[in-house]
Amino acid sequence: MDFEKHLKENKQNLVKQWFSVVIETYPRESAKFFKDNSDPFANPVGNTIKRSLDRLFDQVINPQMDPGVAKEALDPIVRVRAVQELTPARALSFISGIKQIIAKQISSFQKEKGIEIYQSAIAANADEMLLMAFDIYTACKHQIYTLRINEAKQRVRQLLIKKDLICELPDSDTELKCL
Amino acid sequence: MNVNYLSSLAAVIILGLIAYAGAQSGGFYQVLFGIFIPYLAVLVFILGFINRVMDWAKSPVPFRIPSTCGQQQSMEWIKQSKIDNPSTFIGVVIRMFLEIVLFRSLFRNSRVEIRGDRLSYKWVIWLWLFAIMFHYSFLAVVIRHLRFFTEPVPFFIPLIEKVDGILQVGLPIYYISGLTLLAGATLLLLRRVLIPKINYISQAADYFPLFLIIGIAFTGIMMRYFTKVDVVRIKEMTMGLVTLHPGIPEGPIGGLFYVHLFFVSILVAYIPFSKLMHMGGVFLSPTRNLANNSRAKRHINPWNYPVKVHTYEEYEDDFREKMIEAGLPVEKE
Amino acid sequence: MAKLPKPDDLFNSIDYKIPSKKWEDVPPDLSDGKFCYPTKIKNLEYLSLPTTKGEWSPAEDDWKLPDNWETIVREGFKERLDKYRSLKVFMDICVRCGACADKCHFFIGTGDPKNMPVLRAELLRSIYRNDFTTAGRILGTIAGARKLTKDVIKEWFSYFYQCTECRRCSVYCPYGIDTAEITMMGRELLTLLGLNINWILEPAANCFRMGNHLGIQPHAFKDMVDFFCDDLEEITGVRINPSYNRKGAEILFITPSGDVFADPGTYTFMGYLLLFEHIGLDYTLSTYASEGGNFGLFTSSEMMKRLNAKMYAEAKRLGVKWILGGECGHMWRVIQQYMDTMNGPADFLESPVSPITGTKFENAASTKMVHIAEFTADLIRNGKLKLDPSRNDKHIVTFHDSCNPSRAMGMFEEPRYVLKNVCNHFYDMPEGTIREQTFCCGSGSGLNTEEIMDLRLRGGLPRANAVKHVHDKYGVNMLACVCAIDRAALPPLMNYWVPEVGVTGLHELVGNALVMEGETERTMNLRQEPLTEEEDETDE
Incomplete structure (x- = not known):
């Protein structure tokens, strides 16, 4: 299909546009830093986003999207967004952006056979990605809360054991350590 | 558009116009801009500079807090980084020298890129380059101008002029430093205007001196290469200023010269009250000018005062019985 | 198959663009999860440190500052300028070249401009200019000065507890300006008002x-x-x-x-x-x-x-x-x-x-x-x-x-x-x-x-x-x-x-x-x- 070919050929440019959509959610002063600094160690945020979008693009335009690959590509970017943004809507809004970017490309291919089916496949892909992203976002948030709880627990665990306030279950069927 | 640089630009233009208008009015105004203001500016500079440095020096350095940028002095089989983490006075002198002469810390900016499987490092040199270009051009220009304030002209000035004019182009010969000063200042200015991050942190106090220096360089270049002012008269006037026999020479000197001189006066007087004091402050920065030897040699804090501590005796009083019970030694049974 | 919804509509429904304002006009985000919990007063009392007028929360409007808080900050600032050459020199000589800007791990990770070391220091510097320099007194905002207000105190609390005093920025600064030194002074001033965090004071x-x-x-x-x-x-x-x-x-x-x-x-x-x-x-x-x-x-x-x-x-x-x-x-x-x-x-x-x-x-x-x-x-x-x-x-x-x-x-x-x-x-x-x-x-x-x-x-x-x-x-x-x-x-x-x-x-x-x-x-x-x-x- 010509349109798909067109998208593939213009991948670099389209991913760049998509990247701008994400970057616009940051303050102007930092956006340029995230955008221009290609040092993966000095600018992990910008580079993680770039890498993720690059892989996601291949999936979103593929009528036979591989959900496993898509999920893997989504994880790093959502993981970053999950600690930066407090609401999922703000964190994940960028995914819908690709629909708009692709829609802008479609005008000269309107007549192509099967374009509507392809277009709705893309939309469905983006929607599925959004749902997966929600899963990842929620899992990340859940993980953060677990980390918080564990940290609080870990801090006093040894102490509680040693003060005979709690017991640790033994590895095998022997008597309890603190008895 | 940004009010910070617009206001700075406006201020410099207005100052220039005032001086130009003054010079055209002649008489009293020429004395004002040619004699009175320069003297006042130099006086303000000297007193202000001394005052500021004395003020810094008045505050002690209570702790030895160098930023260590290399391996410490430790056992002899471990190679110490003697410049980036100096433990001796000599090391500090070299570190400061490299800092002041080569802007070493700025040079530290590097950027990594992954190409395939390999990491490649490259220097991010633009800020460093602009800064070096700007400061060294400024220095060369200042030294060249000593020609106007000395009689006979000391040997090193023609030498510098020769190097500066190495291109041997134009008549009078182009000095590279004038151009690079203008370019350096302009590039530093563009950086502030165009990079959003830098733009965000910049204040009027950052733009003003840049515009002023651009104004100085611009008027200087105009006088030398285009309007061709009367250098002999100017030297007569400047020598009068240094020998404390000031006077306005007979005949026209040109309004541009007064603008130039007024800009310089403003800059000189402005230094002690601004960030331009970094020229003095860099020598006093405790993270750079101290040796990292505070474990080997005791550093004295002049205001060190006794504080309330929780003594061992108080501690034992709190826990004596429990300590005895646990078999821990105590002072008082 | 239905046509795509108009992408622009979808897009505009979420307002995520951050308004571009001068940093002085952007208040710190003090919603829950963005600040460290304040210290309990008993810790302050036990260490004979000054206290606020009561228990407080950064999320609330009233931080229960002592009545003469302005005087306390001003005098505390002056005392520290007289005691530390580092503070005085670092207040005066920054040229805002931006070499430090992208060196802070908090800036790299958050993208918050106030996490650029230079701006973190400006939080203190702007008050310094207003209260202690001739240029600041005469020229005010043009010289980068601003008045000490309760909002400034809140901003200090937010950002001086978003600095880990790691000194990475000081390595790249051409004058060796050390943000750790600035943060330490900022925290000392806050502590004079009884503002500190529980995770440190306990x-x-x-x-x-x-x-x-x-x-x-x-x-x-x-x-x-x-x-x-x-x-x-x-x-x-x-x-x-x-x-x-x-x-x-x-x-x-x-x-x-x-x-x-x-x-x-x-x-x-x-x-x-x-x-x-x-x-x-x-x-x-x-x-x-x-x-x-x-x-x-x-x-x-x-x-x-x-x-x-x-x-x-x-x-x-x-x-x-x-x-x-x-x-x-x-x-x-x-x-x-x-x-x-x-x-x-x-x-x-x-x-x-x-x-x-x-x-x-x-x-x-x-x-x-x-x-x-x-x-x-x-x-x-x-x-x-x-x-x-x-x-x-x-x-x-x-x-x-x-x-x-x-x-x-x-x-x-x-x-x-x-x-x-x-x-x-x-x-x-x-x-x-x-x-x-x-x-x-x-x-x-x-x-x-x-x-x-x-x-x-x-x-x-x-x-x-x-x-x-x-x-x-x-x-x-x-x-x-x-x-x-x-x-x-x-x-x-x-x-x-x-x-x-x-x-x-x-x-x-x-x-x-x-x-x-x-x-x-x-x-x-x-x-x-x-x-x-x-x-x-x-x-x-």
């Missing part, structure tokens, strides 16, 4: 009274170390009986108390015990000076001095010759750059000499305190340790240079030398992320509190990202460090960003590798896990 108060951050009582401290000895006996078959508060010992050993009660620091502590037993060191532990860390450093120089005083006092009381210090970051900033000046001279101690190798530690001649990594490196160099690095073979190790031993001390080669001798697989992270350019764990200077976990994970991203690189490239699965805060902060950081990588102290790996006299055959490491992955499956 440990400080505990440490003052009980000798350590958690308030472990002397008998409990002994119990816990004895408990390690039980575990060690189980692992190695060797019984160790350390002494406590023993007069006449040659060396006093002080390490952060975090290593006594929190994993994985506990394994590091076990490593120390094995090492000292291995070389037959004549040392003692103190319950009074049972804390190497010093949360006073994050409060004020006076509080730092009050807490630190115990080290020398205890060394003097016990009559030891010198002090050996364990693995800790900010503890070593205090020892290297402050201790001797504040609480010295330690003329009752002797210049440190290793009793095993005879090496004189010239670089510690006056402070009389040696870092354990220096001590161990010297032992290995002189062939005094019997090591079997293959016991660490399942660990592919990289090393995190902790901020303070890096940029306030310069200890880079010693820990690496030890690591290369106790394990067979060691890979450094890329240049620019290690040594003096090392990235902070994101939780230093008293910020390793759980309520700002998001912030910590953001701030630690640059560090984690470099770890991920060596994990992907070399299969690194263990991150070694010489800092107790790292040992507490890096595990959640790794868990979130690079879950395959664990965290260890340097001396845990030493302990694993040490071949003890009379030991039984080792099948477990100090974590009581099998020495190799294979042993999980194979029957013996």
Whole structure:
């Protein structure tokens, strides 16, 4: 299909546009830093986003999207967004952006056979990605809360054991350590 | 558009116009801009500079807090980084020298890129380059101008002029430093205007001196290469200023010269009250000018005062019985 | 098939563009999760520090500042300008060149412009100009001055507790302006108003009274170390009986108390015990000076001095010759750059000499305190340790240079030398992320509190990202460090960003590798896990 070919050929440019959509959610002063600094160690945020979008693009335009690959590509970017943004809507809004970017490309291919089916496949892909992203976002948030709880627990665990306030279950069927 | 640089630009233009208008009015105004203001500016500079440095020096350095940028002095089989983490006075002198002469810390900016499987490092040199270009051009220009304030002209000035004019182009010969000063200042200015991050942190106090220096360089270049002012008269006037026999020479000197001189006066007087004091402050920065030897040699804090501590005796009083019970030694049974 | 919804509509429904305003006009985000919990007043009272008019919350409008708060800040500021040349010079000479801007891990991770070191300092500088400089008084905002208001105080609280005093920016500054110095002053001024955070002041108060951050009582401290000895006996078959508060010992050993009660620091502590037993060191532990860390450093120089005083006092009381210090970051900033000046001279101690190798530690001649990594490196160099690095073979190790031993001390080669001798697989992270350019764990200077976990994970991203690189490239699965805060902060950081990588102290790996006299055959490491992955499956 010509349109798909067109998208593939213009991948670099389209991913760049998509990247701008994400970057616009940051303050102007930092956006340029995230955008221009290609040092993966000095600018992990910008580079993680770039890498993720690059892989996601291949999936979103593929009528036979591989959900496993898509999920893997989504994880790093959502993981970053999950600690930066407090609401999922703000964190994940960028995914819908690709629909708009692709829609802008479609005008000269309107007549192509099967374009509507392809277009709705893309939309469905983006929607599925959004749902997966929600899963990842929620899992990340859940993980953060677990980390918080564990940290609080870990801090006093040894102490509680040693003060005979709690017991640790033994590895095998022997008597309890603190008895 | 940004009010910070617009206001700075406006201020410099207005100052220039005032001086130009003054010079055209002649008489009293020429004395004002040619004699009175320069003297006042130099006086303000000297007193202000001394005052500021004395003020810094008045505050002690209570702790030895160098930023260590290399391996410490430790056992002899471990190679110490003697410049980036100096433990001796000599090391500090070299570190400061490299800092002041080569802007070493700025040079530290590097950027990594992954190409395939390999990491490649490259220097991010633009800020460093602009800064070096700007400061060294400024220095060369200042030294060249000593020609106007000395009689006979000391040997090193023609030498510098020769190097500066190495291109041997134009008549009078182009000095590279004038151009690079203008370019350096302009590039530093563009950086502030165009990079959003830098733009965000910049204040009027950052733009003003840049515009002023651009104004100085611009008027200087105009006088030398285009309007061709009367250098002999100017030297007569400047020598009068240094020998404390000031006077306005007979005949026209040109309004541009007064603008130039007024800009310089403003800059000189402005230094002690601004960030331009970094020229003095860099020598006093405790993270750079101290040796990292505070474990080997005791550093004295002049205001060190006794504080309330929780003594061992108080501690034992709190826990004596429990300590005895646990078999821990105590002072008082 | 229906047509796509109009993309523009979809797009515009979410307003995520951040308005571009001057930084002075952007208020700090003080919603829940964005700030550290304020200290309880009782901690302030216990440490005889000024208090607010009542318990307060950063999320509320009224912070219950004392009535004369403006005077307090102004006078406090003036006092500090007169006491610290660093502050005065750093207030005056910044040219806002921007070299520091993208060096801060919080800026890199959050993108918040006020996390650029230059702006963090401007928060203080703008008030300085207004109150203490001629230009600021005359020209006002044009000279970058602004008036001190309650909103400024809130902004200070927000951003001076988003700086880990790691000093990375000071490495790149052409004038050596050190934001740690600025943050310390900012926090001192806030503390004058009774504004401080619980995660710093509670440990400080505990440490003052009980000798350590958690308030472990002397008998409990002994119990816990004895408990390690039980575990060690189980692992190695060797019984160790350390002494406590023993007069006449040659060396006093002080390490952060975090290593006594929190994993994985506990394994590091076990490593120390094995090492000292291995070389037959004549040392003692103190319950009074049972804390190497010093949360006073994050409060004020006076509080730092009050807490630190115990080290020398205890060394003097016990009559030891010198002090050996364990693995800790900010503890070593205090020892290297402050201790001797504040609480010295330690003329009752002797210049440190290793009793095993005879090496004189010239670089510690006056402070009389040696870092354990220096001590161990010297032992290995002189062939005094019997090591079997293959016991660490399942660990592919990289090393995190902790901020303070890096940029306030310069200890880079010693820990690496030890690591290369106790394990067979060691890979450094890329240049620019290690040594003096090392990235902070994101939780230093008293910020390793759980309520700002998001912030910590953001701030630690640059560090984690470099770890991920060596994990992907070399299969690194263990991150070694010489800092107790790292040992507490890096595990959640790794868990979130690079879950395959664990965290260890340097001396845990030493302990694993040490071949003890009379030991039984080792099948477990100090974590009581099998020495190799294979042993999980194979029957013996």
